[in-house]
Each structure stands twice: as C-alpha cells, then as structure tokens.
Amino acid sequence: MRLLTANEDWGQFPPSYYAASAGQAVERAPLMGEIRADVCIVGGGFTGLSAALRLAELGYGVALLEAHRVGWGASGRNGGQLGSGQRREQSELEAAHGMNLAKDLWAIAESSKRLVKDLIARHDIDCGLKPGIIHANHRARYDAEAQELVAHMAQHYDYPLRYLPPDELRGFVNSPRYSAGVLDMDSAHLHPLKFARGLARAAQAAGVRIFEMSEVQKIEPGDPAVVSSKTGRVTADAVVLGCNGYLDGLSMPVARHVMPINNFIIATEPLEAAQAEAILSQDYAVADSKFVVNYFRLSEDKRLLFGGRESYGYRYPRDIKSFVRKAMVDIFPQTENLKIDYGWGGTLAITMNRMPYLHRPAGNIYNASGYSGHGVGMATMSGRIVADAIDGRPQEFETMSKVSGSAFPGGSKLRQPILVAAMLWYSLMDRI
Numbered sequence: 001m002r003l004l005t006a007n008e009d010w011g012q013f014p015p016s017y018y019a020a021s022a023g024q025a026v027e028r029a030p031l032m033g034e035i036r037a038d039v040c041i042v043g044g045g046f047t048g049l050s051a052a053l054r055l056a057e058l059g060y061g062v063a064l065l066e067a068h069r070v071g072w073g074a075s076g077r078n079g080g081q082l083g084s085g086q087r088r089e090q091s092e093l094e095a096a097h098g099m100n101l102a103k104d105l106w107a108i109a110e111s112s113k114r115l116v117k118d119l120i121a122r123h124d125i126d127c128g129l130k131p132g133i134i135h136a137n138h139r140a141r142y143d144a145e146a147q148e149l150v151a152h153m154a155q156h157y158d159y160p161l162r163y164l165p166p167d168e169l170r171g172f173v174n175s176p177r178y179s180a181g182v183l184d185m186d187s188a189h190l191h192p193l194k195f196a197r198g199l200a201r202a203a204q205a206a207g208v209r210i211f212e213m214s215e216v217q218k219i220e221p222g223d224p225a226v227v228s229s230k231t232g233r234v235t236a237d238a239v240v241l242g243c244n245g246y247l248d249g250l251s252m253p254v255a256r257h258v259m260p261i262n263n264f265i266i267a268t269e270p271l272e273a274a275q276a277e278a279i280l281s282q283d284y285a286v287a288d289s290k291f292v293v294n295y296f297r298l299s300e301d302k303r304l305l306f307g308g309r310e311s312y313g314y315r316y317p318r319d320i321k322s323f324v325r326k327a328m329v330d331i332f333p334q335t336e337n338l339k340i341d342y343g344w345g346g347t348l349a350i351t352m353n354r355m356p357y358l359h360r361p362a363g364n365i366y367n368a369s370g371y372s373g374h375g376v377g378m379a380t381m382s383g384r385i386v387a388d389a390i391d392g393r394p395q396e397f398e399t400m401s402k403v404s405g406s407a408f409p410g411g412s413k414l415r416q417p418i419l420v421a422a423m424l425w426y427s428l429m430d431r432i
C-alpha cells in the first residue's frame with residue numbers, strides 16, 4: 001500500500017469543504033519526455049510551491065513535479081491556522097538549545113507569518129485570511145502556565161499575547177470543557193487550498209514549469225541529479241524534496257526521520273449567525289491544549305470546521321464524520337443536532353522532537369518536512385529557506401538543521417508500532 005493512493009485515486013481531491021469551495025482547479029499536464037532545469041522540486045504543497053516561487057524570482061529555471069494536483073496533500077486539507085512560533089514552546093526551546101538559538105528560531109517563525117501574509121497581499125490571493133488564534137486550556141491546572149507564558153513572551157520576545165481568564169474565554173469559546181486561554185492576534189487563519197493554488201499561480205507567472213499527475217519514482221543523485229517519473233525525466237543541478245507526510249520510500253534517509261500520521265476534519269452545515277455566535281462569538285480560530293489537539297474555526301460561509309482525532313497507518317477510518325463528530329459534540333454539546341456536510345482526512349509528518357527536518361540527504365538534494373502539524377507558516381517559510389540555501393545563503397537552513405531531531409527508533413519496521421503505542425498512551429492521558 002502507498003500513502004499517495006491509500007485513500008484517494010490519482011488526481012482526486014478528498015471530499016473536503018476546501019475542495020468544494022475553492023472553485024475549479026486549474027489542471028496542468030504531466031511531464032512528458034526529457035527536460036533540463038536548474039532546480040527540480042518534488043511536491044506541490046506549501047514547501048514545494050514556496051521554494052519554486054522564490055527560486056524563480058531569483059532567476060532559476062525551475063520544474064516542479066506533483067504526483068496528484070497542486071495542493072492535493074496536507075497543504076490543501078489542513079486546519080488553516082497560521083500559528084506563532086515553532087511547534088514547540090519557546091521555553092522548551094530555550095531549555096533544549098539555549099536562549100540565543102531559541103531566539104533565532106523564534107525570529108524564523110515570526111518571518112514565516114510575515115511571509116504568508118506578504119505572499120497573500122503581493123499575489124492578491126483571495127483565501128479569507130483573518131487574524132486571531134486562541135489557545136484554550138482543557139485543564140485548569142494549565143492556567144498558571146498560560147499566565148507565565150504571556151509574561152515570558154512579553155519580557156523576552158516583546159511579543160503581545162493576551163491572557164483570557166475562564167469567564168472571558170467562555171465569552172469567545174462557548175464550551176464547558178475549557179478553563180482559561182491565551183489570545184494571539186498576530187496569528188491568523190485562512191483557506192489553505194485557495195492559498196496553495198494562489199502560490200501555484202504566482203510561481204507559474206514567475207516562470208516555474210509545474211507538472212501534475214507526475215509522481216517521481218526515482219532520484220539518481222549526482223551532479224547533475226536525474227529525477228524520473230513514469231513518463232519523463234528532469235536533469236537538474238539541485239533537487240528539493242517537499243513531500244512531507246506522503247514521502248513513502250522516495251528517500252530512505254529522510255523517511256527514517258519523519259513519521260506519517262493522519263488527522264481529520266469535519267465541516268457542519270452553514271449556521272445561522274446566532275447559531276454560530278453561540279459556539280464562537282468572534283471569527284478567531286481555536287486550538288486546545290490536548291496532546292491530540294482539537295482545533296476549530298468558522299468558515300467564510302459560517303460552518304463550524306472542527307479538526308481533531310488521529311490515526312496511524314495507511315487507511316483512514318471508514319466513517320470520518322462520526323469519528324470526529326464525537327470529539328466536536330464533547331467540546332460543544334450544542335452541536336449535537338447539526339448536520340455534518342463534509343469529513344476528510346490528511347497525512348502530515350511528525351519528527352521525534354516536533355521540529356522540522358531540514359537536511360541535505362546528498363550534496364545537491366535538499367529536504368524540508370516534518371512540521372509536526374505546524375506547517376502553514378513553517379512549510380511556506382522552509383521552502384523559502386531551502387531556496388535561499390540553494391542560492392548561496394544557507395544561514396537559516398543551517399539554523400533549522402541544528403535542531404532537526406534524530407531518527408525514529410526501531411528502523412522502518414518497528415517505528416510505526418512504537419509510535420502508535422506512544423500516541424495511544426498520550427491520548428489516554430488527555431482523557432483521564
């Protein structure tokens with residue numbers, strides 16, 4: 001079984017609210033025959049598209065090969081939350097790597113938010129960008145930590161967060177399940193598939209040749225490297241791997257460091273204004289403090305988009321709507337009778353230390369992946385960081401490489417069962 005075809009046929013988008021609301025997809029032809037490029041990019045998600053756009057703007061001849069369609073992967077299916085910072089808290093990064101490196105990582109993460117907002121503005125990408133993410137505590141014992149976080153970020157990073165005591169949080173997020181929270185107004189949320197398609201449009205306008213339905217089957221390292229699909233070959237001076245959770249065995253050195261896991265989202269029917277307000281009073285996105293995070297927000301047409309629950313392995317659960325609905329009704333009992341119009345899954349990649357894996361498996365082959373559920377900003381940024389490294393400015397690539405974690409234990413056979421056991425343990429902890 002293969003991740004690229006385990007749950008959808010070639011070229012088919014999942015049955016998502018995003019695919020239904022993003023308009024007609026532009027379909028691009030597959031690669032046929034032999035071509036030459038300065039850089040060949042594998043994968044048409046945020047990583048690959050952002051790298052392609054940047055390289056083309058820097059004057060490189062770029063060919064991008066996507067196995068399905070642009071935005072088909074996690075980039076076109078996710079929660080749309082453009083969060084601050086790295087996947088790990090700054091205090092954890094300071095303890096693990098020292099204040100200086102932690103500050104560099106924060107600066108890169110801040111640039112990622114700016115980059116996404118700039119790209120949307122510069123290329124006129126209509127993707128419903130809206131400010132504000134709330135982090136909601138599912139345990140009152142986390143409230144003191146939330147206050148410390150707000151103070152710490154103000155003192156050391158001059159970053160404004162607002163502590164929301166339980167009463168105030170309830171005014172924003174009408175759930176009996178949460179205590180206090182933190183509001184981050186520089187974070188944002190967007191329609192991810194529209195953003196991915198907008199990036200592709202911009203990249204193509206800058207000269208990138210995008211080939212869809214062009215699964216890369218083999219990469220022969222060398223100078224130049226040769227990248228082959230079923231129907232064509234690209235000879236290129238450098239190769240960028242932007243396959244994230246869908247990498248499978250294309251590069252075993254990378255596969256040992258990233259683990260695919262599946263995550264799921266449902267979309268309710270459109271809500272009346274009063275119904276929507278009785279769930280979320282403002283148009284902010286929310287992510288909670290559970291290990292298997294629940295995240296939700298309202299769509300542009302006022303549906304509740306609710307994400308959460310995970311699975312490990314190739315196939316998604318048969319009934320995604322019921323699978324996720326259980327978590328939604330637990331958080332918002334008032335949604336009990338709402339109709340669920342869409343339910344879909346996506347595969348992301350996590351790493352051992354939950355930091356992205358930016359690495360060169362060979363001299364002129366670059367990988368960026370493993371965003372661990374925090375890729376709207378960091379995948380877009382990592383594409384740009386890889387492009388800059390190819391262009392002879394590797395500083396940020398080196399900074400990110402320093403914190404790229406170790407390989408998963410257990411080799412290719414045992415890592416999945418070990419991960420499943422660990423994840424089940426943590427999700428049990430969420431419940432008790």
Ligand SMILES: Cc1cc2nc3c(=O)[nH]c(=O)nc-3n(C[C@H](O)[C@H](O)[C@H](O)COP(=O)(O)OP(=O)(O)OC[C@H]3O[C@@H](n4cnc5c(N)ncnc54)[C@H](O)[C@@H]3O)c2cc1C
Binds near residue numbers: 081
């Ligand atoms: C359900 C879900 C919710 C999420 N929510 C959030 C969120 O709210 N905020 C956040 O920051 N992050 C979130 N994420 C994570 C985020 O979506 C990802 O980190 C990000 O999209 C990764 O982008 P990417 O371009 O690296 O990978 P992808 O978007 O997965 O793109 C990889 C592409 O590579 C292609 N590919 C793979 N192998 C080959 C090959 N051999 N040849 C050619 N092409 C190939 C695939 O077809 C795919 O299109 C979520 C992920 C999921 C699944």
